[in-house]
Amino acid sequence: MHNTLAIARRELTSYFHSPVAHVVLAVFLVVSGWLFFYFSGLLIVGKASMRGFFALCPLLFMLFVPAITMRLIAEERKSGTFEGLMTLPVAEHEVVLGKFLAALSMMCVGLLCTFVYPVSLALIKAPGSALDMGPIIGGYLSAVLLLSSFIAFGMWASALSKNQIIAFILGLLLCFALWIPDKAILILPASLGAAVQYLSVNYHFENIARGVIDVRDVLYYLTVTTIGLVLTTRTIAATRQ
Amino acid sequence: MSDAPASPPMIQIEGLTKHYGRTHALRGITFEVPKGQVVGFLGPNGAGKSTTMKILTGFVEATGGIVKVAGISVADDPVGARTRIGYLPENNPLYEDMMVEEYLEYIARIRRIPADKVRGAIDTAVARCGLQKVRGKDIGELSKGFRQRVGLAQAIVHDPDLLILDEPTTGLDPNQVVEIRNLIRELGKEKTVILSTHVLPEVQHMCGRALIISEGKIVADGAPDQLSSDGGHIDLVVTGKRGAPDLAATRALLKALPDVAEVHERTTGEKDALAFSLTTKGSADPRRALFAALVDAELVLLSLDKKALGLEETFRKLTTAEAGKAEHADHPHSKAA
Numbered sequence: 001m002h003n004t005l006a007i008a009r010r011e012l013t014s015y016f017h018s019p020v021a022h023v024v025l026a027v028f029l030v031v032s033g034w035l036f037f038y039f040s041g042l043l044i045v046g047k048a049s050m051r052g053f054f055a056l057c058p059l060l061f062m063l064f065v066p067a068i069t070m071r072l073i074a075e076e077r078k079s080g081t082f083e084g085l086m087t088l089p090v091a092e093h094e095v096v097l098g099k100f101l102a103a104l105s106m107m108c109v110g111l112l113c114t115f116v117y118p119v120s121l122a123l124i125k126a127p128g129s130a131l132d133m134g135p136i137i138g139g140y141l142s143a144v145l146l147l148s149s150f151i152a153f154g155m156w157a158s159a160l161s162k163n164q165i166i167a168f169i170l171g172l173l174l175c176f177a178l179w180i181p182d183k184a185i186l187i188l189p190a191s192l193g194a195a196v197q198y199l200s201v202n203y204h205f206e207n208i209a210r211g212v213i214d215v216r217d218v219l220y221y222l223t224v225t226t227i228g229l230v231l232t233t234r235t236i237a238a239t240r241q
Numbered sequence: 242m243s244d245a246p247a248s249p250p251m252i253q254i255e256g257l258t259k260h261y262g263r264t265h266a267l268r269g270i271t272f273e274v275p276k277g278q279v280v281g282f283l284g285p286n287g288a289g290k291s292t293t294m295k296i297l298t299g300f301v302e303a304t305g306g307i308v309k310v311a312g313i314s315v316a317d318d319p320v321g322a323r324t325r326i327g328y329l330p331e332n333n334p335l336y337e338d339m340m341v342e343e344y345l346e347y348i349a350r351i352r353r354i355p356a357d358k359v360r361g362a363i364d365t366a367v368a369r370c371g372l373q374k375v376r377g378k379d380i381g382e383l384s385k386g387f388r389q390r391v392g393l394a395q396a397i398v399h400d401p402d403l404l405i406l407d408e409p410t411t412g413l414d415p416n417q418v419v420e421i422r423n424l425i426r427e428l429g430k431e432k433t434v435i436l437s438t439h440v441l442p443e444v445q446h447m448c449g450r451a452l453i454i455s456e457g458k459i460v461a462d463g464a465p466d467q468l469s470s471d472g473g474h475i476d477l478v479v480t481g482k483r484g485a486p487d488l489a490a491t492r493a494l495l496k497a498l499p500d501v502a503e504v505h506e507r508t509t510g511e512k513d514a515l516a517f518s519l520t521t522k523g524s525a526d527p528r529r530a531l532f533a534a535l536v537d538a539e540l541v542l543l544s545l546d547k548k549a550l551g552l553e554e555t556f557r558k559l560t561t562a563e564a565g566k567a568e569h570a571d572h573p574h575s576k577a578a
């Protein structure tokens with residue numbers, strides 16, 4: 001844990017210094033803000049909610065997460081600092097966890113900023129209309145879980161290529177692959193479609209975002225995240241060959 | 242495998258091989274470095290110096306062989322072995338966006354220096370490496386010389402037993418080279434150091450022992466002076482008592498001396514004189530016999546200069562001979578393939 005936190009700290013310093021990370025976060029806030037106010041129903045009096053915003057989170061994260069994770073390992077491999085890192089007395093999984101925590105914190109900072117939206121909803125909602133907090137809390141919880149799984153796979157992409165652009169595209173494809181099974185229901189027979197759909201991050205996202213927190217949905221995300229982290233660890237270990 | 246000896250060698254490498262795909266970077270390397278020694282690891286580019294160091298530090302895994310650091314097997318306990326090492330990789334890659342201070346703090350933390358000792362450890366490393374003035378600067382802003390000092394500082398902040406420095410002076414200007422060499426010599430007084438280089442004088446300046454590697458094999462191992470005193474040259478200029486001496490006769494006379502292997506004629510600006518360059522056999526010194534012979538032949542010695550065969554020439558001889566052999570060994574295969 002000690003090593004993991006030390007690596008996470010260093011990684012956060014790097015994000016703090018990285019213009020790319022700042023731009024990505026800023027664009028994220030602008031886009032999410034626009035989506036929020038467009039879909040919030042603020043314009044349609046009496047229907048204030050964040051459902052529209054959360055419904056778009058998977059697509060939003062699919063773009064922004066790889067932009068944040070692409071540098072995690074690729075940059076160090078390119079610049080050579082990876083050698084210093086990998087010859088410190090730390091285990092591979094500590095490196096991976098540290099970087100994961102840093103990226104997750106970074107994205108959570110972005111998410112925290114969006115708290116402005118529910119607060120403003122609460123302040124300016126039409127008199128008499130109720131703001132249901134359940135879906136909002138569920139929405140944020142599922143957003144964090146979704147971020148975890150995307151970050152884990154985005155980081156794997158960053159371990160697979162020294163080139164950050166390739167890592168970004170690969171990360172986007174991996175996140176897309178986690179999302180698309182949700183649409184299987186449209187083309188497959190109902191029973192098979194439902195099974196495939198179960199594999200999709202989106203399916204579980206919508207469950208939790210409805211405000212119904214089911215252990216199975218949480219477990220699903222934890223499993224996907226773990227798989228991503230294990231794959232990253234193995235890919236990193238393989239660079240020693 | 243009963244009681245381990247009181248103090249195992251700092252480095253113990255046996256039959257080390259490394260294949261990168263079809264490239265055989267190391268072809269069976271064996272050597273030991275006792276505690277306290279400063280070893281120069283010499284070899285032309287591509288000889289396998291960095292590969293050996295990357296295996297010692299655990300950055301890459303060996304294909305075969307035994308590698309131990311302070312008795313700890315690098316394969317079995319990589320993290321344990323790494324705690325004993327301070328490593329300056331080739332080209333000294335550093336986090337450009339971090340401050341010197343920030344970076345050293347990160348290394349100190351991850352090197353498990355207790356929280357109350359971190360300050361002191363950083364202060365010591367900063368002082369030893371002469372980084373006082375740049376502590377608060379971004380690494381990206383530093384000159385190459387200062388970057389190298391930062392690289393050394395991060396390698397010593399945890400006071401390791403073994404320092405592994407991969408081409409620590411490559412790419413520095415002559416003044417910086419001198420500074421870094423002095424610094425390494427200081428560090429060598431209390432630590433075991435293995436440093437790689439393809440610059441020979443470096444080894445004579447800093448190391449008590451030279452290991453020469455070529456084509457993935459150790460081709461020589463010994464004290465730099467010992468390696469360089471095998472064989473040598475004698476340059477001399479002679480003249481006759483009256484006028485120029487006879488070339489053929491003088492040449493024959495020199496050639497007949499017991500420890501002279503070869504006689505080459507050189508040009509000289511001296512009037513009525515002949516100049517020669519003799520190659521001596523082994524470490525023999527034929528100067529006494531030479532002088533007596535010249536007196537007998539009524540020749541006058543105008544100048545005499547004995548040069549040991551430099552480490553440089555030993556090195557070139559060893560590494561080119563080895564390269565030639567390896568080529569012979571390789572070619573039948575590559576042609577068959």
Ligand SMILES: Nc1ncnc2c1ncn2[C@@H]1O[C@H](COP(=O)(O)OP(=O)(O)O)[C@@H](O)[C@H]1O
Pocket residue numbers: 261264265266284285286287288289290291292293
């Ligand atoms: N990562 C790698 N992949 C493939 N070949 C490599 C790799 N690293 C080194 N080599 C090869 O191994 C040999 C030894 O390289 P190296 O140890 O870097 O030599 P040196 O440090 O003595 O210049 C060279 O032929 C080099 O091309």
Ligand SMILES: [Mg+2]
Pocket residue numbers: 287290291292331407
């Ligand atoms: Mg090298």
